[in-house]
Amino acid sequence: MAKADAPVWAQYAHERLASTGFRRGGARSAVIELLDGQECARSAIEIEDALKAGGRRVGRATVYRVLDELDSLGLVTRIDIGDGLARYEAMYPGGAQHHHHLVCDDCGKLMPFTDDELERAIRRVARREAFAINDHDVTLHGFCPDCAPSS
Amino acid sequence: MAKADAPVWAQYAHERLASTGFRRGGARSAVIELLDGQECARSAIEIEDALKAGGRRVGRATVYRVLDELDSLGLVTRIDIGDGLARYEAMYPGGAQHHHHLVCDDCGKLMPFTDDELERAIRRVARREAFAINDHDVTLHGFCPDCAPSS
């Protein structure tokens, strides 16, 4: 698959926001553009710092508010990797780019992975249980190559 | 709750603590006993309140300290279901009683489930990726039967 998905999410998000009646504000756009460039999930504070580093100063409260809006519109997913910080990442329509996470318990590195077999197993569980499942997340904890005990 | 494993975990935990050089304190025992009776994960504050309700007053800091000790000995697992609270549950030796969670995003109900197929898929991913995986957790979000939109 080519990199046909570089700036498309930001545009999709903007369209969806506009059609839902949101106005266009500078801070929200900045957060959206930043999120679009990320490979994996980022915490609110990482987002704030990254924007600040890029010369764009945004209020912390605004970052939280924007992330919350995007989350309720289904434009981002919130994930918890176990360190008590909420992280957010772009969610593509139709489940494209859907993935899960590997977390290094030593250095904190976060990496995405995908697995069809795993998705199938989850779908099967969802069908079997009494809950009406509409989302799921899987986190694998361990040590990344750099932090492996042996090396 | 007439399960075959009712008080065994508490005893196991106490033995393991003793053999690691820990002394036996009232507060720690209370937390362990409480955890043993739970079907699913509980937050530090739920634990504190449950103990208080049972007439056993324990300092909040102590609850956190005990949970942290138990976690580093591998006697409990810490899970995050996405609401920013750390929850803990008894972990049996050898991976017995290993399970994952269904979370109702409406009422917050938490239920355990198990699936061999899912475990196999995860083990396969763990083998394939460069990370040295030693733990994993899966959370399915949705609505429980009571909160289902249609019913």
Add this chain to the structure above:
DNA sequence: ATACGTGCAAAATGTTTGCGGCTCA
């Protein structure tokens, strides 16, 4: 012009740390 968007500061959690006193071994 008006309602929404934004930043700042204060408040509200959840969690950790410091410390003095108690208790088990």
Add this chain to the structure above:
DNA sequence: TGAGCCGCAAACATTTTGCACGTAT
């Protein structure tokens, strides 16, 4: 007796809320 255990209170860090001002429509 002495090292660990415990409870209280203060410190911390993240997230939420209140409010005044700016800005898109």
